[in-house]
Amino acid sequence: MKMINRRGFLKFTGHCCISALLPGCAMTATKQTSKTQFPNIVLILADDLGYGDLSCYNPESKVVTRNLDKLAEQGIRFTDAHSSSTVCTPTRYSVMTGRMAFRNGMRGVFTGAGGPCLIERGRLTIAQMLKDKGYATACFGKWHIGLTFFDEKGVPINKNGLDAVKRIDYSRAIPDSPIHRGFDQFFGTACCPTTDWLYAYIDGDRIPVPPTHIVNRDDLPKHPYSRDNRPGMIAPDFDLEEVDMVFLDKSKKFITQHVKSKPDRPFFLLHSTQAVHLPSFPANQFKGKTNAGPHGDFIFEIDYTVGEIMKTLTKLGIADNTLLIFTSDNGPETTSVINMRKDYKHDGAHPWRGMKRDQWEGGHRIPLIARWPGKIKPGSTTNQMAGLTDIMATCAAITGAKLPDNAAEDSYNMLPVLLGKQGGKPVRKYLIQQTISLALSIRRGQWKYLDHKGSGGNNYKNQNLKQYALQDNAPKAPGQLYNLQTDPGETNNLYFKYPQIVAELKEQLEIYKKQGYSRPMG
Numbered sequence: 462m463k464m465i466n467r468r469g470f471l472k473f474t475g476h477c478c479i480s481a482l483l484p485g486c487a488m489t490a491t492k493q494t495s496k497t498q499f500p501n502i503v504l505i506l507a508d509d510l511g512y513g514d515l516s517c518y519n520p521e522s523k524v525v526t527r528n529l530d531k532l533a534e535q536g537i538r539f540t541d542a543h544s545s546s547t548v549c550t551p552t553r554y555s556v557m558t559g560r561m562a563f564r565n566g567m568r569g570v571f572t573g574a575g576g577p578c579l580i581e582r583g584r585l586t587i588a589q590m591l592k593d594k595g596y597a598t599a600c601f602g603k604w605h606i607g608l609t610f611f612d613e614k615g616v617p618i619n620k621n622g623l624d625a626v627k628r629i630d631y632s633r634a635i636p637d638s639p640i641h642r643g644f645d646q647f648f649g650t651a652c653c654p655t656t657d658w659l660y661a662y663i664d665g666d667r668i669p670v671p672p673t674h675i676v677n678r679d680d681l682p683k684h685p686y687s688r689d690n691r692p693g694m695i696a697p698d699f700d701l702e703e704v705d706m707v708f709l710d711k712s713k714k715f716i717t718q719h720v721k722s723k724p725d726r727p728f729f730l731l732h733s734t735q736a737v738h739l740p741s742f743p744a745n746q747f748k749g750k751t752n753a754g755p756h757g758d759f760i761f762e763i764d765y766t767v768g769e770i771m772k773t774l775t776k777l778g779i780a781d782n783t784l785l786i787f788t789s790d791n792g793p794e795t796t797s798v799i800n801m802r803k804d805y806k807h808d809g810a811h812p813w814r815g816m817k818r819d820q821w822e823g824g825h826r827i828p829l830i831a832r833w834p835g836k837i838k839p840g841s842t843t844n845q846m847a848g849l850t851d852i853m854a855t856c857a858a859i860t861g862a863k864l865p866d867n868a869a870e871d872s873y874n875m876l877p878v879l880l881g882k883q884g885g886k887p888v889r890k891y892l893i894q895q896t897i898s899l900a901l902s903i904r905r906g907q908w909k910y911l912d913h914k915g916s917g918g919n920n921y922k923n924q925n926l927k928q929y930a931l932q933d934n935a936p937k938a939p940g941q942l943y944n945l946q947t948d949p950g951e952t953n954n955l956y957f958k959y960p961q962i963v964a965e966l967k968e969q970l971e972i973y974k975k976q977g978y979s980r981p982m983g
Contacts, residue, residue, distance in 0.1 A: 499594065499727045499860050500833065501783040503716075503770065504852065506556065506731065507763055508549065508603065508653070508738035511793030512826050513811030514760050523753040523807035524760040528768030529830065532787060536832030537841045537879060543848050544791045545871075547817060547824035547918055548897045549653070549738075552790040552849060553606050554579045557586045557642070559853030559869030563895045564977060570897070573651070573658030573693065574618045574625040576607040578637035585868035587853045588643030591729040594860045597719055599646040600639045601711040602733030604663075608651050609637050626658045626694050631671035638666035644731075648711050654704045654735040655742055658693030662707070670696045682742060685800040686756045689739035702742040704735050709766050713773050720777045729856075732770065736763040739794050753805045756797050784833040784859070788849060792817045792824045799925055814931070814951045818918025820902050820911050821951050825894050831879055838881050845878045846889050846904060854980070855879070870978035891969055893979060903970045907946035910966035914939065940967070 513519040515526045517533040518540075545555035550570040551562030557580055565579060580586060588598045610618045610625075611633045618625050639647035648664050651657070660676055661668045672694030681687065681701065690701070700707075712732045719728050736743075736759050743750075743758040747765065751757035767787060774780040793809030798816045801807040815821030829847065831837060854872035857864050864872070871893070877883040892904040900917030903910050911917065921930040931952055935941075938956035942963050945951070956963055973979040 499596070501727050501729070501779060502591065502596075502856060502859075503730045503732065503774070503783060503785045504556075505767060505770065505785070505787045506553075506602075506733045507736060507787070507789040508734055509791060509794045509797070509817060510737050510760070510763065510789035510828065511798070511809030511811075511816070511823070512813060512828060513807075514737070514793065514809045515828050517830075518828055519808070519811045521808070521811065523801075523805050524751050524757045524764075526760065526764040528764045528771060529787065529828075532767060532771065532785070532832055533830050533840075535834070535839050536785070536830055536837045537843060539829035539831075539843055539845065539847055541844050541846045542788065542827055542829035543846075543892060543894060544789065544825045544827050545849050546895045546897070547791050547819060549605050549790050550579065550607070551895060551897075553604075553733075555848075555850045555871070556790075556852060557588070557606065558584055559587065559850045559864075559872030560584075561850065561871045561893060561895060561979070563899050563901065564870070566899075568897065568899055571605060571607045571652055572621040572656075572691075573623070574608075574610045574629055575621040575652065576619040576637065577609040577617065578607045578642065580606055580637075580642050582637070585865070586643040587856055588639075588729060588731070590643070590853065590857060590862050590864075590868075591860065592643055592645070594862055595726060597723060597726055597728040598644045599712075599715050599728065600644045600649065600731040600733065601647070601715065602649045602708040602731075603652070603654055603735060604639055604647070604649055604733070605652045607637070608635050608663075610635065621658070623658050623691075623693055626672070629659075629671075631668050635663065635666040638663065640665050646715065649708065649733065650704070653738055655701045655740055656689050656691060656738060658691055660693055660695035660699045660701065662696065662699065668696070670698045672696045672699075676701070681740075682755060684741075684755050685804075686739055686741035686754070686759075686797060689794075689796070701740075703744050705762060705766060706744050708732065708734065709769055712770060716770075716773050716779075717777065720779060732766075734763055734766060736760070736766070737793075737797070739796055741797070753801070753807050756801055757805065757807065781834040784831065784836075786829075786831045786852065788829045789827040790849075792819070792827065795919060795926065812949065815916060816919070818897050818916070820894065820896050820900055820913070820917035822945070822949070824896070824916075824918060833879065837879050841881065843878055845875070845883065846887060846892050847873075847875055847878070848889075848892050848894075851875045866978075866982050869980065871980060873980055891973075891979065893970065893973060901970060901974075903966050903973075905966060905969075907944050908962055908966065909943045909945055909951070910963060910970070911941040911943075912967060912970060914941070942966075
């Protein structure tokens with residue numbers, strides 16, 4: 462259903478579509494549960510959502526995330542889970558490939574027409590792996606792993622910025638879109654939907670409604686959380702405040718139509734949200750829903766999104782045969798943390814030091830919740846150290862897919878943890894992380910070694926961040942060593958006190974870098 466919003470842009474709403482399709486679905490849903498060999502897999506990937514943003518992780522959260530709390534009550538909640546990087550693009554590469562992105566050598570993130578796709582042609586992705594096992598695969602939402610756009614002469618652009626977007630020839634297909642990396646269907650955006658220079662939807666490998674003009678920001682909300690909206694090119698059907706509702710409508714329709722038409726075939730859905738990446742533009746129906754301002758309302762919106770997908774699975778009778786995973790691509794944005802602490806006493810990084818871009822825990826310790834009725838014990842928690850690269854090996858174990866040695870190089874199988882069969886034995890001995898600058902760290906148990914000085918990301922001499930700068934008790938140390946068991950706030954650098962642990966962790970990090978993988982092979 463289409464409506465005209467107040468800016469004169471087309472606005473897509475699909476809240477009535479599910480009910481129109483539901484009556485004929487009950488029989489097929491039961492049929493799928495009984496005949497499908499493998500579970501459906503739904504992965505919801507939030508953007509810049511911090512560990513402390515959810516009330517099931519932070520009792521002091523000023524936003525009650527009822528649906529995510531319910532998901533945790535029905536499944537397992539990880540308390541020591543980490544994004545692969547402290548920013549968007551490399552984490553998303555790692556989710557898709559089970560491989561750390563620093564191995565590609567790319568610094569920073571893509572914007573606008575930036576590319577080519579960071580996922581190399583021929584590299585096995587989680588989508589292709591599951592497709593090879595018989596899954597239907599779909600991705601709706603933010604991609605942000607790079608795409609190749611061409612100019613009128615057929616020359617690849619592969620550059621960030623407004624000038625690059627203005628050069629795009631929209632009659633040409635995108636050769637490295639998600640449908641060329643393992644997905645049967647894709648509808649979404651190249652980069653951050655409401656931040657970057659290209660405000661237009663991609664359907665498959667083309668942009669059916671190209672941008673026509675520079676976005677008019679005059680009538681957009683103005684608040685501390687709205688200042689991340691670049692003056693890029695926008696398409697007539699692109700409503701900056703409704704993008705997540707468009708993505709949600711696409712995912713709900715995909716699930717419904719798939720169950721109706723192919724009940725015996727499992728599906729893999731990657732639902733990749735704009736929320737809660739700045740600018741915080743919650744849809745109209747969520748404005749004022751919390752007492753924590755527009756960013757609080759945006760957190761409420763992503764909780765609603767999760768709830769709607771949960772309801773869809775239940776209504777179709779396939780919830781019991783679906784592994785539903787929820788997580789985030791990195792910690793909360795600096796602007797969000799600073800202003801939410803000041804204005805609403807809400808701390809998206811709670812209880813950790815640092816935030817997005819930082820190597821400290823607040824930059825990459827994230828929510829990770831999984832539900833699989835009949836398989837995962839309801840209301841369980843685990844302190845297993847896990848990374849988002851591990852999703853691929855876990856899905857391989859679920860489906861019996863074989864991972865070759867040139868794929869998922871940093872992915873560990875967490876299925877025993879999900880099933881409660883791992884006990885207290887750690888799956889991972891070590892875990893590595895990276896920042897936007899490719900600074901690296903490595904964990905072993907309570908010990909965390911940062912192979913660099915400072916945060917590895919944000920500059921804490923900056924006017925807004927210097928209030929959070931801590932005194933360096935080892936200013937001459939070239940790296941940092943923390944005991945997270947006794948010092949979870951990473952306040953006491955033990956680099957000089959435990960040189961043998963520093964040497965061990967640094968040596969292991971160098972081994973992982975040199976050999977090109979960190980998981981057991983063979």
